[in-house]
Amino acid sequence: xxxxxxxxxxxxxxxxxxxxxxxxxxxxxxxxxxxxxxxxxxxxxxxxxxxxxxxxxxxxxxxxxxxxxxxxxxxxxxxxxxxxxxxxxxxxxxxxxxxxxxxxxxxxxxxxxxxxxxxxxxxxxxxxxxxxxxxxxxxxxxxxxxxxxxxx
Numbered sequence: 001x002x003x004x005x006x007x008x009x010x011x012x013x014x015x016x017x018x019x020x021x022x023x024x025x026x027x028x029x030x031x032x033x034x035x036x037x038x039x040x041x042x043x044x045x046x047x048x049x050x051x052x053x054x055x056x057x058x059x060x061x062x063x064x065x066x067x068x069x070x071x072x073x074x075x076x077x078x079x080x081x082x083x084x085x086x087x088x089x090x091x092x093x094x095x096x097x098x099x100x101x102x103x104x105x106x107x108x109x110x111x112x113x114x115x116x117x118x119x120x121x122x123x124x125x126x127x128x129x130x131x132x133x134x135x136x137x138x139x140x141x142x143x144x145x146x147x148x149x150x151x152x
Contacts, residue, residue, distance in 0.1 A: 001087065001092060001095055002029070002030045002032075002093060003027070003031040003097070004058075004060075004095070004097070005034070005096075005134075006035075006055055006058045006098050007099035007130060008055065008099065008101035009101065009127075010037055011127055011130065014127060016127040016128060017127075019131040019134070023131070023137070023138040026141075027141050028145075029141065031137070036051070036057075037054070038054065043103075047101065047103055048105065051105075052105065052109045055109055056109065063096040064095050064096070065113045065115075066097050067098040067100070067105060067113035068098065068099050068100075068119065068129060069100070069104070069110070069116040069117070070121060071116065071118065074117070077139050077140065080136060080140050081139070081144050085144055097133055097137075098113065099133070102126070119132055
């Protein structure tokens with residue numbers, strides 16, 4: 001299974017970048033990060049629409065899409081891992097995780113998503129969300145490989 005993280009914005013050389021790289025290198029799946037960015041100084045609805053176009057264009061046609069959204073479903077790490085296992089067993093070739101811009105998603109992104117998930121009701125910086133997603137993907141891979149998980 002190919003896993004793609006498609007995110008609005010460019011990561012620069014920051015501590016978060018090192019955390020993200022560390023976890024992504026440990027994940028046994030074919031994983032890539034695609035960054036999209038609207039550089040024009042537009043705001044609000046217009047910016048959301050443009051970011052939506054960039055995100056949607058980067059998604060493979062056959063992908064299962066999970067959008068990270070504060071209004072999405074919260075889940076334990078074990079359930080997250082089980083959902084990934086189910087997708088693997090179903091033969092899903094491309095699993096995509098979306099991280100939107102500061103203004104959120106345009107409705108067309110939410111309509112394309114197969115699921116919305118949340119890392120909680122708090123607001124997180126987008127670079128921290130990337131690090132948290134990378135860690136959860138790594139954690140899911142270890143759970144699926146049968147490593148002991150101390151929270152159960």
